[in-house]
Amino acid sequence: MAAPSPFPQQLVHLDLKGAPPRVSYLAEIFPLFRALGASGLLVEYEDMFPYDGPLRLLQATHAYSPSEIQEILLLAQRHELEVIPLVQTFGHMEFVLKHKEFSHLREVDAFPNALNPHQEDSLVLVGTMIDQVMALHRGARWFHIGSDEVYYLGEGEASRQWLQQGQNDVAKLCLTQVAAVARRVLTAHPAVKPIVWDDMLRGIGEQSLTESGIAQLVEPMIWDYVADLDVEGKVALMEKYQRCGFTKLWAASAFKGATGVNQSLTPIGHHLRNHVQWLKVADRGPVGMLQGIALTGWQRYDHFAVLCELLPVGIPSLAVCLQTLQHGGYSEKVKDVAGKLLGTSNLEVDVFMRDDLGTFPGSDVLALVTQISFHLRCSVEELLERNRYVTGWFSPFHRKRKLIHPVMIQHFQPEALSLLAQWEAVRQELQVALERILYPDAVEEWMEENVHPLIQRLQDLLRDLDRAMEATDT
Template identity: 30%
Template sequence: MIAFIPQVKQLSFLPGDSFHLPQEPRVTLMMERADPRLELHCRRLFPGLVFSEKLGGEGYAIRIDSVDRDQEDSAARQDHAGIMEETARLLSGKREGYHLQADGTGIIIQALDSAGLFYGLQTLLQLVELYEAIPAVEIVDWPDTALRCMNYDLRQTYSKPELLHAYLADAARYKINSVLIEYEDKFPFEAYPDLAHPKHAIEAEQLEQLKQTAFLYFIEIIPLQQSFGHLEYVLRHENYKHLRETEKSTGELCPSKPESFELIKGLLGEIMDRHPDSRYIHLGCDEVYSLCECPDCQERFEGVRERAFISFLNLLIDHAASRGKTPIFWHDMLDKCPLEELQHLDKRSVAMIWIYNGRNIDAEVSALTAKFRELGIRVMGAPAVRSFDGAEHQNYPVIANRVDNLLQWNKTADKLGIDCSVATNWTGPFSLGVPYGVFETTWYPMLLHADLCWNRGSDTDTFIDRFLHQFHGISPEVGHGKLGHYRIEDYYDIIWKLMDEVRKNREYAELIEIMHSFEEATDRSRTIHKYVYRWELYPGDQAEWRSLLNNYQRNRRGREAVRPRMQTVLERFQPADMAEHFVRSRFYLHDYLERTMYQEMGLNLDE
């Protein structure tokens, strides 16, 4: 087993010698149209290369061999046109696919488009890292999902801007080709400067650099601007408060007020202006909880929530379409919409179905997909690599739920031919909540998503072995030799036990190890309340007091040992005050009890 992520479609080992990549390889790049990105990636992959470029013909190819190879021997091999004809036959027109061949004389990768050649280079990079010499091999590979998307949620805590760039490159390495970004108050609004975070909003220049990085790595940005619900960051302000559906609706906009559409049109306008090359704009529009509760909406829409929702959504769709964008909306407000209302929905939209839990994804998604498609509305899919899962304090994803969700979605998307899958990766339930966790703890389910999007027939039983080998440099022999048998759901339970064996991406493993240490120090089975309860049952009993004090001291010492370590490791990934926000969210309850109940009871570390 080669630890490819994603797992390749067709692989054949060939007889013959392996290819020893020289320090100064000869690299020939052939393109039907010039794409400077490909030369740049060649130079990054092979720093000492002797480079040449040829334009013309059909398709894209790269040839890698030794500078000192005999020229006649090189010319005697199949020419570019001949191999390209075979590649076209093998790929049968599949976009972003590639054909890689390696033997003792060198390596050739061919593709029908520049993105395909880029992905062939990513597979070659994985081969280079896994083998001292590239084995004689032939690979034919292509994606099963056209739009393979990950998610940047910038609402709560998020990574330093330079890391957001780096993570685009990392995602592209695993053949992700799009990213859904919810900026919220981190967007550099100009017409609405009061909505931009005073400290953590991305600067306009940083946004331009982020878009350039995405383009360089063949990644399309899909911006998400909430337009109906989840507008807490807007409606919390006094000058927008009057646009709420009701006084209690901290995040839901009233569709009956003309100013509501004017506000959203302005916000969407800025987002679309800053993303001129994005084909899509995501309108949000999920969880509009208080819809149709105000008297004006009750009268105007006769109390029919779906009618109110579609009326406002159609205004948004028309505005986005008039700007040349394809608008996307979350499906949930139309989940049970009757056909007589749903048929009024503007057909120029795309419904993104998000279902994160449950054992019957296939039935739910199939029914929703049929309902939308019958009306001529395209469907996209959205599993989750992190979501609520009944736990707001998630130091890493609830992985059993996430694996199950991804696997179910994979089968359903394959059956229904859903050609876009977004791995939503929420940092919190909404703007006014506490952070679930940090982005850097989600690489494991994110790469499972990448694996399944590219190759829906991927062998998921081997995924944890491939991930540990590819991402952390831990071979299956080493991992299983130390820990015995483990399964796909066990990553967060085992990686901290393998710290001595981690050879790559150690900083992520250390982050998970610290989060585990925090959880161990606050283990539910050792929560202090049960010992306090015993003390109240038997006040004055010295044995009860000693038991309470012992457990209090053990828990507090364990927590306090973790606190500075957590802050330090988080500052590698986030601005210091954002890292502090996360740490405080984890320690707040314990600190509160220290200031109140524990102090009042006389618990301390000295006795």
């Protein structure tokens, strides 16, 4: 019999900086999360939080209202899912620093990603953000302050001057800012423990980490999303953190959004192997240190990136990964239980699922995205680039000059019309399915990136053909 999960907490990460779900959809999937083995949610609000006062401009067009946040929290509580809010406070601050009102707080003037740690207003800003989020999350036991990938830290003018003084270095600069934010959390909310992404800490020497006192302020979340995760390296990192005074750690895996910036379908096998490796880390690492694991589901690589796999598309991967953690490893039982909860008897992990995609909430989106990913591009390219009548008698040269041999029209016009009608029907069906789950701007973005350009190519072909036929008739 497989051993139970070594992770006391199993958090599903909701990355709301891209394609945030409607609250009605969250109501549908929270019961599934719980049934699959999730014990909590790591909610990365970004611009979906209803910031108020001077921060109101941070809100996205369809940001949740305070009442919707309360509804989400009640839904989570009803399904025994503990909520941990995540607010970026150092790196990945694009959603704040892109605004001219806050651009003076950038570490490097030209880049809106990192906060300037030397500006007094920087700490005031993040403190206000934290307080507003905590005001709607009373009772939260943890607060994730982000702080990953603080690119270009030390390259701003203020930092350059600071680094020239005494024994200052970038590590100290990073630790000082993270500690300041953590103390701000602990002072205002003493019952809350800050969590921090660990990537900015892992390369810092043990002496610097120990002497900084950071271990008494935060719990690092060690993240790694690769399939061939270095188990011994992660165990050694945990032991290093232990020697530096950290008593509790978190792990972070990925169930989607980590295999390609514009990935449409989720490679379940990749994420399954990532979780199997994390189980090995948990088994071999220092006993009692791990608080839990966050299964991240990235929706964008950063605020300005395109959308990667939509949440409904990644749910089968989430099911497999959560059940693998629940059972302490992957097995046929894991596959069967996950498949049953998803409503499918044909759950595939080594290839992209194509048939019997389940009956879980959002499965219709997965089915349509799969159809588009496998067939739309191929069918359009087959007609436009490999049909001998199109490439031979209606090339770009012919289309530009409105030239067509009348006898050749019959060899591709019916197929083009049929293909356009087929894909227009799929487009309309997907539009309806997405609008039930997502807000209009996310639907528009996904369709413009993945569907409209291909349908437009068919429309352009038929438009040029009509013009050529008119020119031929005259």
